[in-house]
Amino acid sequence: MLLWIHALLLVLLSLSASYKQVLVRGQALDTRPQTCAEWTGAECAWEPNLQAMNADFGRFNETFYAYVVPDVATFYNKTPGSLQPTMSTFKGMFGKFTNLSPDTIRVSWISGKKNDAPVYISDVSPFDSAGTATYVGHQFIVTDRKSNTLLTKWTMVQGNSLYFYDPFDFDIRKALKALTAEQLPLYNMQLQNKMFAEQYKTFTGTDWLALYRQKFAPRFHMWRADAIGQTYTIETNEIHFVDFPDEAELARGTSIYGPRPDERDRMRRLRARDPTMNMTMTVLSCVPRVFEVKDFLSDMEVEHLLNIASKRKLKRSTMHAGGSSEATTNDDTRTSTNDWIPRHQDLITDTIYRRAADLLQMDEALLRWRRKSEIPEFTESHISISERLQLVNYQVGQQYTPHHDFTMPGLVNMQPSRFATLLFYLNDDMDGGETAFPRWLHADEEGGSLKVKPEKGKAILFYNLLPDGNYDERSEHAALPVRRGEKWLTNLVRASRALEVDPLSGSQ
Structure with missing residues (x-):
């Protein structure tokens, strides 16, 4: 009972605090909120397409400087809104696969052809992610790495690059009953990343493929590309x-x-x-x-x-x-x-x-x-x-x-x-x-x-x-x-x- 209460307190603290540390592979992951200068390595003005976004986690809010894709007309030194993007027939995309279970899973691609064996893509460790270039309509199966038991299937959908396997259905109460005190902060970290990704997608129109509070903005110089031919x-x-x-x-x-x-x-x-x-x-x-x-x-x-x-x-x-x-x-x-x-x-x-x-x-x-x-x-x-x-x-x-x-x-x-x-x-x-x-x-x-x-x-x-x-x-x-x-x-x-x-x- 005491262990269960301790685990619950750990999760509640990580949900409500603006700073926490998660030990991964012997290192402390620093999750302090970042200022504009810390995120960009310079003043935000160096990159005009970084915009302040309010990340709402319920019990606390944080400011994140998100990159918003500029208007395509500006690439040709035209007035914003005067040109429309050319529609692409290419159906390629990136698929990010996140494992919110305490067991290692295996992700394999299904070709759809009769008698073709599943094609190995990646093993994904507990609370970790992997990814691959793929196409709209491609199908993947998720199996337990040890028993090869089928856990779930994914079909790639246009406009969505994020796919999750979670045996707890994103329910922290279910996770509390099954995970250890060491596993719960990692599970919660991925839940928070999912929450952030949803808000980032709404704000920018782009899927968040990284790990929030861990994947910082580039610390080195990045050349701007304001117009084609510049x-x-x-x-x-x-x-x-x-x-x-x-x-x-x-x-x-x-x-x-x-x-x-x-x-x-x-x-x-x-x-x-x-x-x-x-x-x-x-x-x-x-x-x-x-x-x-x-x-x-x-x-x-x-x-x-x-x-x-x-x-x-x-x-x-x-x-x-x-x-x-x-x-x-x-x-x-x-x-x-x-x-x-x-x-x-x-x-x-x-x-x-x-x-x-x-x-x-x-x-x-x-x-x-x-x-x-x-x-x-x-x-x-x-x-x-x-x-x-x-x-x-x-x-x-x-x-x-x-x-x-x-x-x-x-x-x-x-x-x-x-x-x-x-x-x-x-x-x-x-x-x-x-x-x-x-x-x-x-x-x-x-x-x-x-x-x-x-x-x-x-x-x-x-x-x-x-x-x-x-x-x-x-x-x-x-x-x-x-x-x-x-x-x-x-x-x-x-x-x-x-x-x-x-x-x-x-x-x-």
Whole structure:
């Protein structure tokens, strides 16, 4: 009886207090309400589409600065309301699956074809979430991972990305009878997130895919995309390499803490003569935010990356639904091969990382291991917040169907996730292979996907998060099939917070 009363008090306190802590994987999840400056890393004026939203939790209210999609007419420098969005025929969407039970569940896709076995998507731990790109009308089954007992079914509905399995029917009284004192705060956290998501959807028209009070707004710079064709000029000291160093020189400067200044200085004669170079970045899409930078890589730098590729044995690319899911392969979804290039591979790859940091307006030291004296205010980790360069190859017919680069991070403190993706095209002597954004918001008469044509040395930047910290469902993109030749690219993915990334292996 005393234990039951104690559990009830815990839940009531978490419902009524404006601050609580939940222990997840040995860490305290900080759930204090955030001010505007704390949420954005700057004054709210930096992002005009952040609007104050009142989040009502019954016993208390909080102010959240939510991102509201701007009027499509402003993308063309027109008066708001003067243009209507082009209706898309694409039926793709994101499905987020949340488990509010104390047992691990398994989510599988049902193809609808006779004799087809269910396709594994993800295991979802208690009070956790996973997700995947899917389509309107797709069906999923939820089973108990141990017994394989059918628990529920979901059919994807247009306009709804959130799906829950809750054996207690969202009734806290039922949950009180079945859950332990340690489980109840986690159950309540997901209930509050569901409550917040409903209000966020009403206020913004967008599904809340993140975890409220844990998924904060990006702490680093995020380029605005106010109008299609808008340009930025970014100056960098990381000028192009134009000549190859010899093997002995290339082998220097391979410390995981970065090369020494004298090692970099010895390479100066192999680079362009100008002391700096300007990178011109052009907005291709405002929602999602997509930019291109032509000639980000020099011909020599491209050749160097392809030389590295020629010495590697590429492996089949995999997919991951986040949370406790396993990496999988699928012949109908992703058919490319890939490998990983660490920043400390050599001085040329180090330069590419530094140039990328300038483009992203961040300290290059965040993209490598750091000594304690470097950026001491960044206390989360001393390892890189980016993954290694992913080298990807597509042969004729190979593709990556529409997908998102973000995944559900699980119940991890601060909810680290992929914030920005930077693609570098290494060749353009192929047909097909465009990078497509089928859900971009626009008012073009022709309609259809935004298709970015590969051009040797060109970079594409897009964000996987919105300015308020929510995942950007419209960042869904695809690598279209190669029709002739082959396609080579490499990409650099940067996180919003410290990921548990091993810079030597690139694994998370």
